[in-house]
Amino acid sequence: MSQVNFDTMSDAELKRYFLSNRQDQAAFQAYLDRFSQRPKSLIASPSDPDFDAKIQAAIRQKLEASRSNQPANNAVERTE
Amino acid sequence: MPTAAQLESLYRVSYQLTHTMLQPIHLVCVDHRTRNVYVLAGYGEDLEFEIVPNGEVF
Numbered sequence: 001m002s003q004v005n006f007d008t009m010s011d012a013e014l015k016r017y018f019l020s021n022r023q024d025q026a027a028f029q030a031y032l033d034r035f036s037q038r039p040k041s042l043i044a045s046p047s048d049p050d051f052d053a054k055i056q057a058a059i060r061q062k063l064e065a066s067r068s069n070q071p072a073n074n075a076v077e078r079t080e
Numbered sequence: 081m082p083t084a085a086q087l088e089s090l091y092r093v094s095y096q097l098t099h100t101m102l103q104p105i106h107l108v109c110v111d112h113r114t115r116n117v118y119v120l121a122g123y124g125e126d127l128e129f130e131i132v133p134n135g136e137v138f
Contacts, residue, residue, distance in 0.1 A: 015125060019106060032111050032118060035128065046085055046135035055096045055137065059103070059127060066126040 006030040082110055085135030086117050093129055093137060097121045 006014055006027060011034055018027040044054040082090065090108065097103045097119075107120040117131040130138040 015120075019120075019125065028109070029113075035118070035130070036111075036114065036116075040130065040138040043129070043137045044089075045137075046089055051089075052092060052096060055093055056100055058137075059096060059101050062127050063101070063103075063122065066122070066124050 083133045089135040
């Protein structure tokens with residue numbers, strides 16, 4: 001079995017790798033480890049009366065953030 | 081298996097992603113070490129959510 005060194009991959013590379021190699025549990029676990037170390041803030045609690053609006057706002061915010069990070073590459077990229 | 085609270089939040093997040101915001105969902109998975117549900121969505125694969133066992137969404 002070939003060993004892939006996830007440590008040398010950027011977050012984006014590791015994400016692409018586990019999405020194309022879904023049988024590779026180690027890659028996904030490695031990504032989840034990085035993901036869990038990132039600072040995160042609470043978006044919504046089930047008891048929030050405006051739960052859905054908060055989720056929608058968070059999605060919008062994340063979309064805008066990623067758009068401004070890569071202005072030339074917001075077209076849908078499809079790899080068959 | 082996710083908890084009932086996680087499943088409810090997952091449905092509501094999925095609804096907002098796919099119905100309201102028209103974004104695809106690529107992956108839904110439980111991290112068996114933390115019991116958190118991980119959701120990866122968006123055309124740019126850049127919308128990530130974590131749903132903890134009490135249903136809170138991060």
